[in-house]
Structures are given as C-alpha cells and as structure tokens.
Amino acid sequence: PAIARAAGSSGIVPLHVENQVISGRIVATTRYFPSVDGDAVIADLPTWLTAANTADPGTATASELWRATPPPAGVPLEIESQRAREQELSSDPLARGAVALLLVTAVVGLVLAAVGLLLTVLGDLRDERGALFDLSAQGSTPADLRRHVLVRAGTVGLVGLVAGLAAGAIVAALVVAVVTVSAGAENALPPLLLSFDWPLALAAIGALVTASAAAAAASVRRLR
Numbered sequence: 001p002a003i004a005r006a007a008g009s010s011g012i013v014p015l016h017v018e019n020q021v022i023s024g025r026i027v028a029t030t031r032y033f034p035s036v037d038g039d040a041v042i043a044d045l046p047t048w049l050t051a052a053n054t055a056d057p058g059t060a061t062a063s064e065l066w067r068a069t070p071p072p073a074g075v076p077l078e079i080e081s082q083r084a085r086e087q088e089l090s091s092d093p094l095a096r097g098a099v100a101l102l103l104v105t106a107v108v109g110l111v112l113a114a115v116g117l118l119l120t121v122l123g124d125l126r127d128e129r130g131a132l133f134d135l136s137a138q139g140s141t142p143a144d145l146r147r148h149v150l151v152r153a154g155t156v157g158l159v160g161l162v163a164g165l166a167a168g169a170i171v172a173a174l175v176v177a178v179v180t181v182s183a184g185a186e187n188a189l190p191p192l193l194l195s196f197d198w199p200l201a202l203a204a205i206g207a208l209v210t211a212s213a214a215a216a217a218a219s220v221r222r223l224r
Contacts, residue, residue, distance in 0.1 A: 003039055015041060030042070114208065114214075115211075120156055121149065
C-alpha cells in the first residue's frame, strides 16, 4: 500500500535495476507477502526477468525458490523449511501450556456457572416461597408459577451467557497476544488469527443448556 500511494494517481511505479529504471503499472495491492518483511513489489517472473535483463543484461536472477517438497540431496541450496518452523512454534511449551491453562479455566468456569445457576434457582424457590404462595392465593395456577420460575431462571442464564461471551471475547484477544509472545518473543508476520474450536464451543453450550434444564426440572419438582 505504501508503494501504491507513492505512485500517485497514475499508478506507475519506477523500478530500479542497477542504473536503469523500468516502469511498472500497479494493478493490485497486498499487505503481506511470504518471505518478505516490509515493502515489496510482486510481478510475473518471466515478464520481469525479460524486462530487467533487457535493460541491464545479467543483473536480474532468481535468488529464492519455493518448493512444496524438499530438494534432492546434494543440491547446494540454503534450505529454510516452513513446515519445520510451524512445528517449532506450535510445539512451544509455553504457548501450549498457556492454551491448556485457559482451557482448564474455561471448563471450571462452565461448571461453576452451571452449579451457580442451579443454586440460584433453588435459592429463589426458598426465599420467594412467600411470594409464590401469595401468587397462588391470588389465583395463579401451578403452571403459572412454574412458568414464572422458569422465566427467572432463563433470565439469569441469559444474562450470564452474555457476560460470559463478553469475557470470552476479551480472553480470546489476550490468548493471541500470549501465544504470539511465547512463540517467538516478537510480533508475528503476518499477524496471528483467532480460530474458534466450534465443536468444543457447541459442546460447552450444550452443557450449559443441560445444566439449565436440570435447574428447571429441579425447580418444577420443588413447586410440585
């Protein structure tokens, strides 16, 4: 983007090859490019080599090759394996420990939330027994009382779920920062992206729904 802005409205950028200048037209921009840190100009390789060597023969040669498989043995190349680097970062003990600790904390928080919801409903039934009796004396049917208790339990659960999602969003942002620092003590390039484990998230939501159902069933039994 910085080079594109410098080119101005014409979209023509001068590319220097030794003492020669080749004009290139910008057709798109990108913020990141593999193996390049900073500004870069990406061009079709045969077209660029033809233009550069025509302007100054022998000056433009490829200095880097990308391969999907390791090169043959004995080839005099300095090899940098992206797969090995990825494995090194993903197996970093500090990063894995931080993620495991946050996962355990999330599970414990989910269990405490379910227990808290159950205790809240049971506590309401005990503390609001007089109010429920008054509602019954005023003509409320048992179904009305059960609906009243279920709505209260659902409201508490919904508020807790919204607060949990907000807290989870904050923690998720911190997770990326922790993993970035622990993986290499430097800012990742390109930046790390947060990827949710949707099966695990759905399992957690299912556990919360199960706990809510258990609390509702307990409240109905108490009302009966």
